[in-house]
Amino acid sequence: MSLVYAGTCCHSPAITSRGEMADPQLRRQLLEAFDRQRRTIEGAGAEAIVMVSSEHFANFFMDNMPTFSIGIADEYYGPIEDPNWLKIPRTTIPANPDLSLRLINQVMQSVDVCFAQEWKFDHGMSVPLHFLTPQYKIPIIPVNINCQSKPMSPLHRSWALGLALREAINSAPEKIALIGTGGTSHWPCTPDSGKINEAWDRTLIDHLINKRKDALLAYTDEDTYREGGGGAFEIRTSVCIAAATEEQTGEVWFCEPIPIYATTCSILSLYQQPLDLLT
Ligand SMILES: [Fe+2]
Structure with a gap:
């Protein structure tokens, strides 16, 4: 069994682009939680991070929008945004194309995925990586779920992708961490940008940590759009990680609305590796 850790984290570009404008105590607590996740991934000996995100038209666009895509590049590059704005230096990010190939082949046994030999990371990957592997020492396997443009796949397909990823990860000898990014309420690029539905977010997060499959799969896009905004279509990424880790109850390490973000x-x-499986 080679899944050594799994979790989710936020990826708002404002965490880095206007980081210091947040309440200092909340920011400190958020960064401490990111650092706890970093230390846990490193402590588990992760040799790769499979990162499930929702990119924002940086690589995939309306002319050919894959529902699910997995990277198989020799290396990645990011952030695609202006680094002076995002305040994350551009760099190359290590990959593991051999592991990508094995994971894709295994996932394809049950879920169809596209693959990509080129991938420029946007903030959906770059912000989490900036905190979780700031020296970019751990190879990344990016996974994208289309959460931007209808038609989007139903949530039960994100659940199926999570199960397939878990099976694929478990079939690999490498120690692998699995991280999902994004998914709470937000209204980007609209007049409502900055609005937060804290109650909706806390209910969602309670379902996620308790792996309530029926409750999670009952979210409709109509309800999600009304209550969580267009940005909340990204719940597909966290539903995917909940499916992959269904057997364990999770923990909330940080959860607070931060308006400036x-x-x-x-x-x-x-998911944390059970003690009897630690090697
Ligand atoms: Fe996003």
Whole structure:
């Protein structure tokens, strides 16, 4: 069994682009939770991070929008945004194409995925990586779920992808961490940007850590759009991680609305390797 850790984290670009404008105590607690996740990934000996995110038209666009895509590049590059704005230096990010190939082949046994030999990371990957592997020492396997443009796949397909990823990860000898990013309420690029539905977010997070499959799969896009805004279509990423880690109850390491970051920021721990499996 090679899944050594799984969790989710927020990816708002404002966490880095206007980081210091948040309440200092909340920011300190958020960064401590990111650092706890970093230390847990490193402490588990992760040799790769499979990061499930929702990119924002940086690589995939309306002319050819894959529902699910997995990277198989020799290396990645990011952030695609202006680094002076995002306040994350551009760099190359290590990959593991051999592991990507094995994971894709295994996932394809049950879920169809596209693959990508080129991938420029946007803030959906770059913000989490900036905190979780700031020296970019751990190879990344990026996974994208289309959460931007209808038609989007139903949530039960994100659940199926999570199960397939878990099976694929478990079939690999490498120690692998699995991280999902994004998914609480936010209204990006609209007049409502900055609005947060804290109650909706806290209910969602309670379902996620308790792996309530029926409750999670009952979210409709109509309800999600009304209650969580267009940005909340990204719940597909965290539903995917909940499915992959269904057997364990998770923990909330941080969950607070931070208005200047335009969303509820959360760090959830959804799987830790049982003691009897530690090697
Ligand atoms: Fe996003």
